[in-house]
Amino acid sequence: MDFAHPEVLVSTQWVQDHQDDDSVRILEVDYDPESAYELGHLRNAALVDWKRDINDPVRRDILSKSQFEQLMSAVGATPETTLVLYGDMRNWFAAFAFWTFKVYRHADVRLMDGGRRKWIEEGREVTEDTPKFSQTSYTAAGADLGLRAFLPQVLGIVGRDDIGLVDVRSPAEFSGEITAPAEYPTEAAQRGGHIPGAANIPWAMAINDDDTFKSADQLSELYGSKGITPDRSIITYCRIGERSSHSWFVLKYLLGYPVVINYDGSWSEFGNMVGAPIEKTA
Amino acid sequence: MADHLLDLSATEMGCGDPALQIVRRELQRLEVGQVLAVRTTIAEHAFAVRAWARKSGIPVVADRTEGAQAHIEVQRI
Numbered sequence: 001m002d003f004a005h006p007e008v009l010v011s012t013q014w015v016q017d018h019q020d021d022d023s024v025r026i027l028e029v030d031y032d033p034e035s036a037y038e039l040g041h042l043r044n045a046a047l048v049d050w051k052r053d054i055n056d057p058v059r060r061d062i063l064s065k066s067q068f069e070q071l072m073s074a075v076g077a078t079p080e081t082t083l084v085l086y087g088d089m090r091n092w093f094a095a096f097a098f099w100t101f102k103v104y105r106h107a108d109v110r111l112m113d114g115g116r117r118k119w120i121e122e123g124r125e126v127t128e129d130t131p132k133f134s135q136t137s138y139t140a141a142g143a144d145l146g147l148r149a150f151l152p153q154v155l156g157i158v159g160r161d162d163i164g165l166v167d168v169r170s171p172a173e174f175s176g177e178i179t180a181p182a183e184y185p186t187e188a189a190q191r192g193g194h195i196p197g198a199a200n201i202p203w204a205m206a207i208n209d210d211d212t213f214k215s216a217d218q219l220s221e222l223y224g225s226k227g228i229t230p231d232r233s234i235i236t237y238c239r240i241g242e243r244s245s246h247s248w249f250v251l252k253y254l255l256g257y258p259v260v261i262n263y264d265g266s267w268s269e270f271g272n273m274v275g276a277p278i279e280k281t282a
Numbered sequence: 283m284a285d286h287l288l289d290l291s292a293t294e295m296g297c298g299d300p301a302l303q304i305v306r307r308e309l310q311r312l313e314v315g316q317v318l319a320v321r322t323t324i325a326e327h328a329f330a331v332r333a334w335a336r337k338s339g340i341p342v343v344a345d346r347t348e349g350a351q352a353h354i355e356v357q358r359i
Contacts (some may be wrong), residue, residue: 035302039333117326126329183299250358 001216004256027088029094036088040126076133086112095246105141149263164232165198174200176280189271193280199226203243232257284319314359328352
């Protein structure tokens, strides 16, 4: 079994071979640029700061269409550019950016398999030089809301057998033992547990020790064994929508499930809702 | 001889802080002059510790590799 869309996943060698290709824009997407991009990055890679560049600076939301257009223009991209994403924290935030860029319908977005960790492990070149690109005037299409689930939609599907929910958080978060990891006190919910009927498949089960993705056969077994099968529409969620973007990518592009939607409101929204149905096993 | 040992090999497995943030936090907890030993089998972490120390003027008092494991000692200033 092969990946359904192998074109969206590129190797470190492929990226190295395309570092001077002007039709390709390499973007490092970091949770913490100070611990990553600023210490060294791929030559010709521009920084995308998750907090600053992919989220609205005031309200809780992903960046707007105009903010996306500004970001793409600033890195010199056009709608025809091949965007190659990689990043820190095992590619979580690169996967979140991938999802966001697909929401704004950028045609050719790819992930570097293994991310920043694999590139450095292989001893490939890094630099502290920041590349300069000529500003473009990028115009995006309207948002593809078919990729994004909102709370009313999620509340409406609880209990439906034809829709599979994948909770990609840790077992302790899923069970309700904790409401958020200790490192993220501002992201805790009022209640612990999970959306009724959800399957717990932690996001990292989809990757190998070197952060590359597992094989299609392994991934199919991983999700299929928990009832997450392609005949169902799938909604992925975590706490704030990043880890679930990684699983969304796996299900939609590597396994080719026809309908996969990311619920970025996730548990930090659902677990704070008055009256929302919750299953708790802790 | 290090005053505190930090093993980074199991960090970033779930949803924790970036490894270098943990190193910076642990070093700040030490007294000036004390040494933090950092161990990791992950090249990305070793790279980050070395680059951060160099850019920040943090003294690296030991840096060796034992098999697949990097052992880097940094001093609180």
